[in-house]
Amino acid sequence: MLHLRLITPSDRTDDVVRLIEHTVGTTHLAVLPGAARDPAGDLVLCDVAREAGDELLSGLRRLGIEDTGSIAVEAVDLSLSKRADRAEKDAPGEAADAVLWEHLTDATHEESTLSVTYLAFITLATMIAACGVVLDNAILIVGAMAVGPEFGPLAGISTAVVQRAPRLALRSLIALIAGFAAAMAVTVGFSWFMDALGLFSEARLEADRPNTAFVYAPDWFSFIVAVLAGVAGTLSLTAAKSGALVGVAISVTTVPAAANAAVALSYGDTRQTWGSTEQLLLNLLGIILAGVLTLLAQKALWSARRRRTRTAP
Structure with missing residues:
Protein backbone atom coordinates (compact mmCIF):
# COMPACT_ATOMS: atom_id res chain seq x y z
CA MET A 1 0.00 0.00 0.00
CA LEU A 2 0.93 3.63 -0.51
CA HIS A 3 -0.06 6.48 1.78
CA LEU A 4 -0.86 9.84 0.18
CA ARG A 5 -0.82 13.14 2.05
CA LEU A 6 -2.33 15.93 -0.01
CA ILE A 7 -2.69 19.65 0.58
CA THR A 8 -5.43 20.92 -1.70
CA PRO A 9 -6.93 24.39 -2.21
CA SER A 10 -10.41 24.47 -0.72
CA ASP A 11 -12.02 24.95 -4.12
CA ARG A 12 -10.36 21.78 -5.47
CA THR A 13 -10.94 19.47 -2.51
CA ASP A 14 -14.25 18.12 -3.82
CA ASP A 15 -12.62 17.25 -7.14
CA VAL A 16 -9.76 15.51 -5.36
CA VAL A 17 -12.10 13.54 -3.10
CA ARG A 18 -14.22 12.55 -6.09
CA LEU A 19 -11.12 11.34 -7.94
CA ILE A 20 -9.98 9.26 -4.96
CA GLU A 21 -13.42 7.75 -4.45
CA HIS A 22 -13.66 6.74 -8.12
CA THR A 23 -10.17 5.21 -8.22
CA VAL A 24 -10.33 1.47 -7.67
CA GLY A 25 -7.92 0.39 -4.94
CA THR A 26 -8.19 3.39 -2.59
CA THR A 27 -9.27 3.38 1.05
CA HIS A 28 -8.85 5.15 4.41
CA LEU A 29 -9.91 8.52 2.98
CA ALA A 30 -9.81 11.40 5.47
CA VAL A 31 -10.41 15.12 4.90
CA LEU A 32 -9.35 17.80 7.37
CA PRO A 33 -10.83 21.11 6.17
CA GLY A 34 -8.59 24.12 6.68
CA ALA A 35 -5.86 22.09 8.42
CA ALA A 36 -3.05 23.18 6.10
CA ARG A 37 -1.27 26.50 6.66
CA ASP A 38 1.61 26.54 4.15
CA PRO A 39 0.22 26.40 1.58
CA ALA A 40 -3.20 27.17 2.94
CA GLY A 41 -5.90 24.62 2.18
CA ASP A 42 -7.39 21.30 3.21
CA LEU A 43 -5.48 18.21 4.24
CA VAL A 44 -6.55 15.04 2.43
CA LEU A 45 -5.21 11.64 3.46
CA CYS A 46 -5.76 8.26 1.83
CA ASP A 47 -4.19 4.89 1.17
CA VAL A 48 -4.01 3.36 -2.28
CA ALA A 49 -2.87 -0.01 -3.58
CA ARG A 50 0.47 0.28 -5.33
CA GLU A 51 -0.98 -1.05 -8.58
CA ALA A 52 -3.50 1.83 -8.60
CA GLY A 53 -1.03 4.47 -7.47
CA ASP A 54 0.16 5.66 -10.87
CA GLU A 55 -3.40 6.23 -12.11
CA LEU A 56 -4.28 8.26 -9.00
CA LEU A 57 -1.09 10.33 -9.15
CA SER A 58 -1.67 11.09 -12.83
CA GLY A 59 -5.19 12.26 -12.04
CA LEU A 60 -3.98 14.50 -9.22
CA ARG A 61 -1.42 16.08 -11.54
CA ARG A 62 -4.12 16.74 -14.12
CA LEU A 63 -6.03 18.60 -11.40
CA GLY A 64 -2.95 20.77 -10.85
CA ILE A 65 -2.50 19.79 -7.19
CA GLU A 66 1.30 19.76 -7.49
CA ASP A 67 1.17 23.43 -8.58
CA THR A 68 -1.41 24.74 -6.13
CA GLY A 69 -0.85 22.40 -3.21
CA SER A 70 1.25 19.37 -2.35
CA ILE A 71 1.41 15.63 -3.08
CA ALA A 72 3.46 13.44 -0.75
CA VAL A 73 3.70 9.66 -1.15
CA GLU A 74 5.23 7.12 1.19
CA ALA A 75 5.21 3.32 1.30
CA VAL A 76 3.20 1.59 4.00
CA ASP A 77 5.24 -1.31 5.37
CA LEU A 78 2.38 -2.73 7.45
CA SER A 79 -1.36 -2.08 7.26
CA LEU A 80 -3.65 -4.15 9.47
CA SER A 81 -6.97 -3.38 7.86
CA LYS A 82 -9.65 -5.42 6.12
CA ARG A 83 -10.40 -2.38 3.96
CA ALA A 84 -6.78 -2.22 2.84
CA ASP A 85 -6.84 -5.92 1.98
CA ARG A 86 -10.01 -5.39 -0.05
CA ALA A 87 -8.54 -2.36 -1.83
CA GLU A 88 -5.47 -4.35 -2.86
CA LYS A 89 -7.70 -7.20 -4.05
CA ASP A 90 -9.89 -4.84 -6.10
CA ALA A 91 -6.98 -3.03 -7.74
CA PRO A 92 -5.99 -4.47 -11.13
CA GLY A 93 -2.80 -6.48 -11.45
CA GLU A 94 -0.12 -7.25 -8.90
CA ALA A 95 1.71 -4.71 -6.76
CA ALA A 96 5.12 -6.11 -7.75
CA ASP A 97 4.34 -5.52 -11.45
CA ALA A 98 3.13 -1.92 -11.04
CA VAL A 99 5.33 0.97 -12.15
CA LEU A 100 5.02 4.30 -10.37
CA TRP A 101 6.27 6.52 -13.17
CA GLU A 102 6.29 9.66 -11.06
Missing part, protein backbone atom coordinates in the same frame (compact mmCIF):
# COMPACT_ATOMS: atom_id res chain seq x y z
CA HIS A 103 8.38 7.92 -8.40
CA LEU A 104 10.72 6.40 -10.99
CA THR A 105 11.29 9.77 -12.67
CA ASP A 106 11.91 11.46 -9.33
CA ALA A 107 14.24 8.70 -8.10
CA THR A 108 16.33 8.61 -11.27
CA HIS A 109 16.48 12.42 -11.28
CA GLU A 110 18.07 12.34 -7.82
CA GLU A 111 20.41 9.44 -8.60
CA SER A 112 21.60 11.00 -11.87
CA THR A 113 22.65 14.37 -10.47
CA LEU A 114 26.32 15.30 -10.90
CA SER A 115 27.02 15.95 -7.23
CA VAL A 116 30.19 15.88 -5.15
CA THR A 117 29.00 12.66 -3.53
CA TYR A 118 28.40 11.01 -6.91
CA LEU A 119 31.86 12.03 -8.14
CA ALA A 120 33.44 10.80 -4.91
CA PHE A 121 31.81 7.38 -5.15
CA ILE A 122 32.61 6.79 -8.82
CA THR A 123 36.19 8.01 -8.36
CA LEU A 124 36.77 5.85 -5.29
CA ALA A 125 35.25 2.86 -7.06
CA THR A 126 37.55 3.37 -10.05
CA MET A 127 40.62 3.67 -7.83
CA ILE A 128 39.68 0.49 -5.97
CA ALA A 129 39.21 -1.25 -9.31
CA ALA A 130 42.63 0.03 -10.42
CA CYS A 131 44.19 -1.77 -7.48
CA GLY A 132 42.17 -4.84 -8.41
CA VAL A 133 43.35 -4.98 -12.04
CA VAL A 134 47.00 -4.43 -11.17
CA LEU A 135 46.91 -7.06 -8.41
CA ASP A 136 44.64 -9.33 -10.50
CA ASN A 137 42.35 -9.47 -7.47
CA ALA A 138 38.75 -10.41 -8.27
CA ILE A 139 37.57 -9.46 -4.76
CA LEU A 140 38.65 -5.85 -5.26
CA ILE A 141 36.95 -5.81 -8.66
CA VAL A 142 33.66 -6.99 -7.15
CA GLY A 143 34.00 -4.42 -4.35
CA ALA A 144 34.57 -1.63 -6.86
CA MET A 145 31.50 -2.72 -8.84
CA ALA A 146 29.37 -2.56 -5.70
CA VAL A 147 30.62 0.94 -4.81
CA GLY A 148 30.11 2.40 -8.30
CA PRO A 149 26.98 4.62 -8.61
CA GLU A 150 26.80 4.62 -12.40
CA PHE A 151 23.52 2.70 -12.67
CA GLY A 152 21.65 5.83 -11.53
CA PRO A 153 22.46 7.89 -14.65
CA LEU A 154 21.98 4.83 -16.86
CA ALA A 155 18.49 4.32 -15.42
CA GLY A 156 17.88 8.04 -15.80
CA ILE A 157 18.67 7.91 -19.52
CA SER A 158 16.39 4.90 -20.02
CA THR A 159 13.55 6.55 -18.10
CA ALA A 160 14.02 9.82 -19.97
CA VAL A 161 13.77 8.07 -23.34
CA VAL A 162 10.55 6.27 -22.40
CA GLN A 163 9.00 9.28 -20.64
CA ARG A 164 10.27 11.75 -23.25
CA ALA A 165 12.00 13.87 -20.64
CA PRO A 166 14.91 15.63 -22.41
CA ARG A 167 16.06 17.49 -19.29
CA LEU A 168 16.42 14.24 -17.36
CA ALA A 169 18.26 12.69 -20.31
CA LEU A 170 20.71 15.60 -20.49
CA ARG A 171 21.26 15.59 -16.73
CA SER A 172 21.91 11.84 -16.73
CA LEU A 173 24.22 11.98 -19.75
CA ILE A 174 26.28 14.76 -18.18
CA ALA A 175 26.57 12.83 -14.92
CA LEU A 176 27.60 9.68 -16.76
CA ILE A 177 30.20 11.26 -19.05
CA ALA A 178 31.61 13.77 -16.56
CA GLY A 179 31.65 11.17 -13.79
CA PHE A 180 33.66 8.62 -15.74
CA ALA A 181 35.95 11.29 -17.23
CA ALA A 182 36.76 12.71 -13.80
CA ALA A 183 37.19 9.27 -12.24
CA MET A 184 39.54 8.10 -15.00
CA ALA A 185 41.59 11.30 -14.88
CA VAL A 186 42.06 11.00 -11.13
CA THR A 187 42.88 7.31 -11.50
CA VAL A 188 45.63 8.10 -14.02
CA GLY A 189 47.20 10.37 -11.40
CA PHE A 190 46.62 7.72 -8.75
CA SER A 191 48.41 5.17 -10.94
CA TRP A 192 51.43 7.45 -11.32
CA PHE A 193 51.47 7.97 -7.55
CA MET A 194 51.29 4.24 -6.85
CA ASP A 195 54.02 3.61 -9.43
CA ALA A 196 56.25 6.15 -7.70
CA LEU A 197 55.73 4.24 -4.45
CA GLY A 198 56.65 1.01 -6.20
CA LEU A 199 53.19 -0.49 -5.69
CA PHE A 200 52.09 -0.35 -9.34
CA SER A 201 54.29 -1.37 -12.26
CA GLU A 202 53.93 -1.82 -15.98
CA ALA A 203 55.19 -5.38 -15.62
CA ARG A 204 52.22 -6.21 -13.39
CA LEU A 205 49.80 -4.63 -15.83
CA GLU A 206 51.25 -6.54 -18.78
CA ALA A 207 51.56 -9.87 -16.95
CA ASP A 208 49.03 -12.65 -17.32
CA ARG A 209 45.94 -11.74 -15.32
CA PRO A 210 43.55 -14.69 -15.42
CA ASN A 211 41.11 -13.10 -12.97
CA THR A 212 40.84 -9.65 -14.52
CA ALA A 213 41.95 -9.89 -18.17
CA PHE A 214 38.27 -9.85 -19.20
CA VAL A 215 38.02 -6.11 -18.47
CA TYR A 216 39.91 -5.24 -21.66
CA ALA A 217 38.67 -8.14 -23.83
CA PRO A 218 35.10 -7.26 -24.91
CA ASP A 219 33.03 -9.92 -26.64
CA TRP A 220 29.40 -10.89 -27.21
CA PHE A 221 29.16 -12.30 -23.70
CA SER A 222 29.97 -8.83 -22.33
CA PHE A 223 27.05 -7.32 -24.23
CA ILE A 224 24.65 -10.14 -23.37
CA VAL A 225 25.46 -9.92 -19.65
CA ALA A 226 25.05 -6.14 -19.78
CA VAL A 227 21.62 -6.52 -21.40
CA LEU A 228 20.51 -9.09 -18.83
CA ALA A 229 21.83 -6.90 -16.01
CA GLY A 230 20.04 -3.89 -17.48
CA VAL A 231 16.74 -5.77 -17.47
CA ALA A 232 17.28 -6.93 -13.89
CA GLY A 233 18.35 -3.48 -12.73
CA THR A 234 15.34 -1.78 -14.29
CA LEU A 235 12.96 -4.32 -12.76
CA SER A 236 14.60 -3.83 -9.37
CA LEU A 237 14.01 -0.08 -9.61
CA THR A 238 10.39 -0.31 -10.71
CA ALA A 239 9.63 -2.97 -8.09
CA ALA A 240 11.69 -1.20 -5.37
CA LYS A 241 13.93 -4.25 -4.89
CA SER A 242 17.20 -2.68 -3.77
CA GLY A 243 18.78 -6.04 -3.01
CA ALA A 244 18.53 -7.07 -6.64
CA LEU A 245 20.13 -3.79 -7.69
CA VAL A 246 23.27 -4.65 -5.71
CA GLY A 247 23.50 -7.89 -7.66
CA VAL A 248 23.23 -5.95 -10.90
CA ALA A 249 26.01 -3.61 -9.82
CA ILE A 250 28.48 -6.47 -9.39
CA SER A 251 27.62 -8.21 -12.65
CA VAL A 252 28.66 -5.63 -15.27
CA THR A 253 32.12 -4.46 -16.22
CA THR A 254 31.83 -0.68 -16.22
CA VAL A 255 33.96 0.71 -13.39
CA PRO A 256 36.66 -2.02 -13.73
CA ALA A 257 36.94 -1.33 -17.47
CA ALA A 258 37.30 2.40 -16.81
CA ALA A 259 39.95 1.68 -14.18
CA ASN A 260 41.95 -0.61 -16.48
CA ALA A 261 41.77 1.99 -19.24
CA ALA A 262 43.12 4.65 -16.88
CA VAL A 263 45.98 2.51 -15.57
CA ALA A 264 46.90 1.37 -19.10
CA LEU A 265 46.82 4.98 -20.28
CA SER A 266 49.21 5.99 -17.51
CA TYR A 267 51.72 3.50 -18.93
CA GLY A 268 51.00 4.31 -22.58
CA ASP A 269 49.48 0.90 -23.32
CA THR A 270 47.05 1.81 -26.11
CA ARG A 271 45.97 -1.79 -26.67
CA GLN A 272 44.55 -2.24 -23.19
CA THR A 273 43.28 1.34 -23.10
CA TRP A 274 41.25 0.86 -26.26
CA GLY A 275 40.08 -2.64 -25.30
CA SER A 276 38.91 -1.43 -21.88
CA THR A 277 37.16 1.57 -23.44
CA GLU A 278 35.32 -0.74 -25.84
CA GLN A 279 34.32 -2.92 -22.89
CA LEU A 280 33.04 0.14 -21.01
CA LEU A 281 31.02 1.49 -23.94
CA LEU A 282 29.60 -1.95 -24.77
CA ASN A 283 28.35 -2.41 -21.22
CA LEU A 284 26.87 1.08 -21.04
CA LEU A 285 25.07 0.58 -24.37
CA GLY A 286 23.72 -2.81 -23.32
CA ILE A 287 22.34 -1.52 -20.01
CA ILE A 288 20.67 1.53 -21.58
CA LEU A 289 19.15 -0.52 -24.42
CA ALA A 290 17.84 -3.12 -21.97
CA GLY A 291 16.48 -0.44 -19.66
CA VAL A 292 14.55 1.28 -22.44
CA LEU A 293 13.09 -1.96 -23.80
CA THR A 294 12.14 -3.18 -20.31
CA LEU A 295 10.34 0.07 -19.43
CA LEU A 296 8.55 0.11 -22.79
CA ALA A 297 7.41 -3.48 -22.25
CA GLN A 298 6.21 -2.70 -18.73
CA LYS A 299 4.35 0.36 -19.95
CA ALA A 300 2.64 -1.55 -22.76
CA LEU A 301 1.68 -4.50 -20.56
CA TRP A 302 0.29 -2.30 -17.80
CA SER A 303 -1.68 -0.18 -20.27
CA ALA A 304 -3.17 -3.31 -21.82
CA ARG A 305 -4.11 -4.62 -18.39
CA ARG A 306 -5.83 -1.35 -17.53
CA ARG A 307 -7.82 -1.43 -20.77
CA ARG A 308 -8.96 -4.99 -20.08
CA THR A 309 -9.99 -4.05 -16.55
CA ARG A 310 -12.01 -1.04 -17.72
CA THR A 311 -13.83 -3.00 -20.41
CA ALA A 312 -14.53 -6.01 -18.20
CA PRO A 313 -18.23 -6.37 -17.22
Whole structure:
Protein backbone atom coordinates (compact mmCIF):
# COMPACT_ATOMS: atom_id res chain seq x y z
CA MET A 1 0.00 0.00 0.00
CA LEU A 2 0.93 3.63 -0.51
CA HIS A 3 -0.06 6.48 1.78
CA LEU A 4 -0.86 9.84 0.18
CA ARG A 5 -0.82 13.14 2.05
CA LEU A 6 -2.33 15.93 -0.01
CA ILE A 7 -2.69 19.65 0.58
CA THR A 8 -5.43 20.92 -1.70
CA PRO A 9 -6.93 24.39 -2.21
CA SER A 10 -10.41 24.47 -0.72
CA ASP A 11 -12.02 24.95 -4.12
CA ARG A 12 -10.36 21.78 -5.47
CA THR A 13 -10.94 19.47 -2.51
CA ASP A 14 -14.25 18.12 -3.82
CA ASP A 15 -12.62 17.25 -7.14
CA VAL A 16 -9.76 15.51 -5.36
CA VAL A 17 -12.10 13.54 -3.10
CA ARG A 18 -14.22 12.55 -6.09
CA LEU A 19 -11.12 11.34 -7.94
CA ILE A 20 -9.98 9.26 -4.96
CA GLU A 21 -13.42 7.75 -4.45
CA HIS A 22 -13.66 6.74 -8.12
CA THR A 23 -10.17 5.21 -8.22
CA VAL A 24 -10.33 1.47 -7.67
CA GLY A 25 -7.92 0.39 -4.94
CA THR A 26 -8.19 3.39 -2.59
CA THR A 27 -9.27 3.38 1.05
CA HIS A 28 -8.85 5.15 4.41
CA LEU A 29 -9.91 8.52 2.98
CA ALA A 30 -9.81 11.40 5.47
CA VAL A 31 -10.41 15.12 4.90
CA LEU A 32 -9.35 17.80 7.37
CA PRO A 33 -10.83 21.11 6.17
CA GLY A 34 -8.59 24.12 6.68
CA ALA A 35 -5.86 22.09 8.42
CA ALA A 36 -3.05 23.18 6.10
CA ARG A 37 -1.27 26.50 6.66
CA ASP A 38 1.61 26.54 4.15
CA PRO A 39 0.22 26.40 1.58
CA ALA A 40 -3.20 27.17 2.94
CA GLY A 41 -5.90 24.62 2.18
CA ASP A 42 -7.39 21.30 3.21
CA LEU A 43 -5.48 18.21 4.24
CA VAL A 44 -6.55 15.04 2.43
CA LEU A 45 -5.21 11.64 3.46
CA CYS A 46 -5.76 8.26 1.83
CA ASP A 47 -4.19 4.89 1.17
CA VAL A 48 -4.01 3.36 -2.28
CA ALA A 49 -2.87 -0.01 -3.58
CA ARG A 50 0.47 0.28 -5.33
CA GLU A 51 -0.98 -1.05 -8.58
CA ALA A 52 -3.50 1.83 -8.60
CA GLY A 53 -1.03 4.47 -7.47
CA ASP A 54 0.16 5.66 -10.87
CA GLU A 55 -3.40 6.23 -12.11
CA LEU A 56 -4.28 8.26 -9.00
CA LEU A 57 -1.09 10.33 -9.15
CA SER A 58 -1.67 11.09 -12.83
CA GLY A 59 -5.19 12.26 -12.04
CA LEU A 60 -3.98 14.50 -9.22
CA ARG A 61 -1.42 16.08 -11.54
CA ARG A 62 -4.12 16.74 -14.12
CA LEU A 63 -6.03 18.60 -11.40
CA GLY A 64 -2.95 20.77 -10.85
CA ILE A 65 -2.50 19.79 -7.19
CA GLU A 66 1.30 19.76 -7.49
CA ASP A 67 1.17 23.43 -8.58
CA THR A 68 -1.41 24.74 -6.13
CA GLY A 69 -0.85 22.40 -3.21
CA SER A 70 1.25 19.37 -2.35
CA ILE A 71 1.41 15.63 -3.08
CA ALA A 72 3.46 13.44 -0.75
CA VAL A 73 3.70 9.66 -1.15
CA GLU A 74 5.23 7.12 1.19
CA ALA A 75 5.21 3.32 1.30
CA VAL A 76 3.20 1.59 4.00
CA ASP A 77 5.24 -1.31 5.37
CA LEU A 78 2.38 -2.73 7.45
CA SER A 79 -1.36 -2.08 7.26
CA LEU A 80 -3.65 -4.15 9.47
CA SER A 81 -6.97 -3.38 7.86
CA LYS A 82 -9.65 -5.42 6.12
CA ARG A 83 -10.40 -2.38 3.96
CA ALA A 84 -6.78 -2.22 2.84
CA ASP A 85 -6.84 -5.92 1.98
CA ARG A 86 -10.01 -5.39 -0.05
CA ALA A 87 -8.54 -2.36 -1.83
CA GLU A 88 -5.47 -4.35 -2.86
CA LYS A 89 -7.70 -7.20 -4.05
CA ASP A 90 -9.89 -4.84 -6.10
CA ALA A 91 -6.98 -3.03 -7.74
CA PRO A 92 -5.99 -4.47 -11.13
CA GLY A 93 -2.80 -6.48 -11.45
CA GLU A 94 -0.12 -7.25 -8.90
CA ALA A 95 1.71 -4.71 -6.76
CA ALA A 96 5.12 -6.11 -7.75
CA ASP A 97 4.34 -5.52 -11.45
CA ALA A 98 3.13 -1.92 -11.04
CA VAL A 99 5.33 0.97 -12.15
CA LEU A 100 5.02 4.30 -10.37
CA TRP A 101 6.27 6.52 -13.17
CA GLU A 102 6.29 9.66 -11.06
CA HIS A 103 8.38 7.92 -8.40
CA LEU A 104 10.72 6.40 -10.99
CA THR A 105 11.29 9.77 -12.67
CA ASP A 106 11.91 11.46 -9.33
CA ALA A 107 14.24 8.70 -8.10
CA THR A 108 16.33 8.61 -11.27
CA HIS A 109 16.48 12.42 -11.28
CA GLU A 110 18.07 12.34 -7.82
CA GLU A 111 20.41 9.44 -8.60
CA SER A 112 21.60 11.00 -11.87
CA THR A 113 22.65 14.37 -10.47
CA LEU A 114 26.32 15.30 -10.90
CA SER A 115 27.02 15.95 -7.23
CA VAL A 116 30.19 15.88 -5.15
CA THR A 117 29.00 12.66 -3.53
CA TYR A 118 28.40 11.01 -6.91
CA LEU A 119 31.86 12.03 -8.14
CA ALA A 120 33.44 10.80 -4.91
CA PHE A 121 31.81 7.38 -5.15
CA ILE A 122 32.61 6.79 -8.82
CA THR A 123 36.19 8.01 -8.36
CA LEU A 124 36.77 5.85 -5.29
CA ALA A 125 35.25 2.86 -7.06
CA THR A 126 37.55 3.37 -10.05
CA MET A 127 40.62 3.67 -7.83
CA ILE A 128 39.68 0.49 -5.97
CA ALA A 129 39.21 -1.25 -9.31
CA ALA A 130 42.63 0.03 -10.42
CA CYS A 131 44.19 -1.77 -7.48
CA GLY A 132 42.17 -4.84 -8.41
CA VAL A 133 43.35 -4.98 -12.04
CA VAL A 134 47.00 -4.43 -11.17
CA LEU A 135 46.91 -7.06 -8.41
CA ASP A 136 44.64 -9.33 -10.50
CA ASN A 137 42.35 -9.47 -7.47
CA ALA A 138 38.75 -10.41 -8.27
CA ILE A 139 37.57 -9.46 -4.76
CA LEU A 140 38.65 -5.85 -5.26
CA ILE A 141 36.95 -5.81 -8.66
CA VAL A 142 33.66 -6.99 -7.15
CA GLY A 143 34.00 -4.42 -4.35
CA ALA A 144 34.57 -1.63 -6.86
CA MET A 145 31.50 -2.72 -8.84
CA ALA A 146 29.37 -2.56 -5.70
CA VAL A 147 30.62 0.94 -4.81
CA GLY A 148 30.11 2.40 -8.30
CA PRO A 149 26.98 4.62 -8.61
CA GLU A 150 26.80 4.62 -12.40
CA PHE A 151 23.52 2.70 -12.67
CA GLY A 152 21.65 5.83 -11.53
CA PRO A 153 22.46 7.89 -14.65
CA LEU A 154 21.98 4.83 -16.86
CA ALA A 155 18.49 4.32 -15.42
CA GLY A 156 17.88 8.04 -15.80
CA ILE A 157 18.67 7.91 -19.52
CA SER A 158 16.39 4.90 -20.02
CA THR A 159 13.55 6.55 -18.10
CA ALA A 160 14.02 9.82 -19.97
CA VAL A 161 13.77 8.07 -23.34
CA VAL A 162 10.55 6.27 -22.40
CA GLN A 163 9.00 9.28 -20.64
CA ARG A 164 10.27 11.75 -23.25
CA ALA A 165 12.00 13.87 -20.64
CA PRO A 166 14.91 15.63 -22.41
CA ARG A 167 16.06 17.49 -19.29
CA LEU A 168 16.42 14.24 -17.36
CA ALA A 169 18.26 12.69 -20.31
CA LEU A 170 20.71 15.60 -20.49
CA ARG A 171 21.26 15.59 -16.73
CA SER A 172 21.91 11.84 -16.73
CA LEU A 173 24.22 11.98 -19.75
CA ILE A 174 26.28 14.76 -18.18
CA ALA A 175 26.57 12.83 -14.92
CA LEU A 176 27.60 9.68 -16.76
CA ILE A 177 30.20 11.26 -19.05
CA ALA A 178 31.61 13.77 -16.56
CA GLY A 179 31.65 11.17 -13.79
CA PHE A 180 33.66 8.62 -15.74
CA ALA A 181 35.95 11.29 -17.23
CA ALA A 182 36.76 12.71 -13.80
CA ALA A 183 37.19 9.27 -12.24
CA MET A 184 39.54 8.10 -15.00
CA ALA A 185 41.59 11.30 -14.88
CA VAL A 186 42.06 11.00 -11.13
CA THR A 187 42.88 7.31 -11.50
CA VAL A 188 45.63 8.10 -14.02
CA GLY A 189 47.20 10.37 -11.40
CA PHE A 190 46.62 7.72 -8.75
CA SER A 191 48.41 5.17 -10.94
CA TRP A 192 51.43 7.45 -11.32
CA PHE A 193 51.47 7.97 -7.55
CA MET A 194 51.29 4.24 -6.85
CA ASP A 195 54.02 3.61 -9.43
CA ALA A 196 56.25 6.15 -7.70
CA LEU A 197 55.73 4.24 -4.45
CA GLY A 198 56.65 1.01 -6.20
CA LEU A 199 53.19 -0.49 -5.69
CA PHE A 200 52.09 -0.35 -9.34
CA SER A 201 54.29 -1.37 -12.26
CA GLU A 202 53.93 -1.82 -15.98
CA ALA A 203 55.19 -5.38 -15.62
CA ARG A 204 52.22 -6.21 -13.39
CA LEU A 205 49.80 -4.63 -15.83
CA GLU A 206 51.25 -6.54 -18.78
CA ALA A 207 51.56 -9.87 -16.95
CA ASP A 208 49.03 -12.65 -17.32
CA ARG A 209 45.94 -11.74 -15.32
CA PRO A 210 43.55 -14.69 -15.42
CA ASN A 211 41.11 -13.10 -12.97
CA THR A 212 40.84 -9.65 -14.52
CA ALA A 213 41.95 -9.89 -18.17
CA PHE A 214 38.27 -9.85 -19.20
CA VAL A 215 38.02 -6.11 -18.47
CA TYR A 216 39.91 -5.24 -21.66
CA ALA A 217 38.67 -8.14 -23.83
CA PRO A 218 35.10 -7.26 -24.91
CA ASP A 219 33.03 -9.92 -26.64
CA TRP A 220 29.40 -10.89 -27.21
CA PHE A 221 29.16 -12.30 -23.70
CA SER A 222 29.97 -8.83 -22.33
CA PHE A 223 27.05 -7.32 -24.23
CA ILE A 224 24.65 -10.14 -23.37
CA VAL A 225 25.46 -9.92 -19.65
CA ALA A 226 25.05 -6.14 -19.78
CA VAL A 227 21.62 -6.52 -21.40
CA LEU A 228 20.51 -9.09 -18.83
CA ALA A 229 21.83 -6.90 -16.01
CA GLY A 230 20.04 -3.89 -17.48
CA VAL A 231 16.74 -5.77 -17.47
CA ALA A 232 17.28 -6.93 -13.89
CA GLY A 233 18.35 -3.48 -12.73
CA THR A 234 15.34 -1.78 -14.29
CA LEU A 235 12.96 -4.32 -12.76
CA SER A 236 14.60 -3.83 -9.37
CA LEU A 237 14.01 -0.08 -9.61
CA THR A 238 10.39 -0.31 -10.71
CA ALA A 239 9.63 -2.97 -8.09
CA ALA A 240 11.69 -1.20 -5.37
CA LYS A 241 13.93 -4.25 -4.89
CA SER A 242 17.20 -2.68 -3.77
CA GLY A 243 18.78 -6.04 -3.01
CA ALA A 244 18.53 -7.07 -6.64
CA LEU A 245 20.13 -3.79 -7.69
CA VAL A 246 23.27 -4.65 -5.71
CA GLY A 247 23.50 -7.89 -7.66
CA VAL A 248 23.23 -5.95 -10.90
CA ALA A 249 26.01 -3.61 -9.82
CA ILE A 250 28.48 -6.47 -9.39
CA SER A 251 27.62 -8.21 -12.65
CA VAL A 252 28.66 -5.63 -15.27
CA THR A 253 32.12 -4.46 -16.22
CA THR A 254 31.83 -0.68 -16.22
CA VAL A 255 33.96 0.71 -13.39
CA PRO A 256 36.66 -2.02 -13.73
CA ALA A 257 36.94 -1.33 -17.47
CA ALA A 258 37.30 2.40 -16.81
CA ALA A 259 39.95 1.68 -14.18
CA ASN A 260 41.95 -0.61 -16.48
CA ALA A 261 41.77 1.99 -19.24
CA ALA A 262 43.12 4.65 -16.88
CA VAL A 263 45.98 2.51 -15.57
CA ALA A 264 46.90 1.37 -19.10
CA LEU A 265 46.82 4.98 -20.28
CA SER A 266 49.21 5.99 -17.51
CA TYR A 267 51.72 3.50 -18.93
CA GLY A 268 51.00 4.31 -22.58
CA ASP A 269 49.48 0.90 -23.32
CA THR A 270 47.05 1.81 -26.11
CA ARG A 271 45.97 -1.79 -26.67
CA GLN A 272 44.55 -2.24 -23.19
CA THR A 273 43.28 1.34 -23.10
CA TRP A 274 41.25 0.86 -26.26
CA GLY A 275 40.08 -2.64 -25.30
CA SER A 276 38.91 -1.43 -21.88
CA THR A 277 37.16 1.57 -23.44
CA GLU A 278 35.32 -0.74 -25.84
CA GLN A 279 34.32 -2.92 -22.89
CA LEU A 280 33.04 0.14 -21.01
CA LEU A 281 31.02 1.49 -23.94
CA LEU A 282 29.60 -1.95 -24.77
CA ASN A 283 28.35 -2.41 -21.22
CA LEU A 284 26.87 1.08 -21.04
CA LEU A 285 25.07 0.58 -24.37
CA GLY A 286 23.72 -2.81 -23.32
CA ILE A 287 22.34 -1.52 -20.01
CA ILE A 288 20.67 1.53 -21.58
CA LEU A 289 19.15 -0.52 -24.42
CA ALA A 290 17.84 -3.12 -21.97
CA GLY A 291 16.48 -0.44 -19.66
CA VAL A 292 14.55 1.28 -22.44
CA LEU A 293 13.09 -1.96 -23.80
CA THR A 294 12.14 -3.18 -20.31
CA LEU A 295 10.34 0.07 -19.43
CA LEU A 296 8.55 0.11 -22.79
CA ALA A 297 7.41 -3.48 -22.25
CA GLN A 298 6.21 -2.70 -18.73
CA LYS A 299 4.35 0.36 -19.95
CA ALA A 300 2.64 -1.55 -22.76
CA LEU A 301 1.68 -4.50 -20.56
CA TRP A 302 0.29 -2.30 -17.80
CA SER A 303 -1.68 -0.18 -20.27
CA ALA A 304 -3.17 -3.31 -21.82
CA ARG A 305 -4.11 -4.62 -18.39
CA ARG A 306 -5.83 -1.35 -17.53
CA ARG A 307 -7.82 -1.43 -20.77
CA ARG A 308 -8.96 -4.99 -20.08
CA THR A 309 -9.99 -4.05 -16.55
CA ARG A 310 -12.01 -1.04 -17.72
CA THR A 311 -13.83 -3.00 -20.41
CA ALA A 312 -14.53 -6.01 -18.20
CA PRO A 313 -18.23 -6.37 -17.22
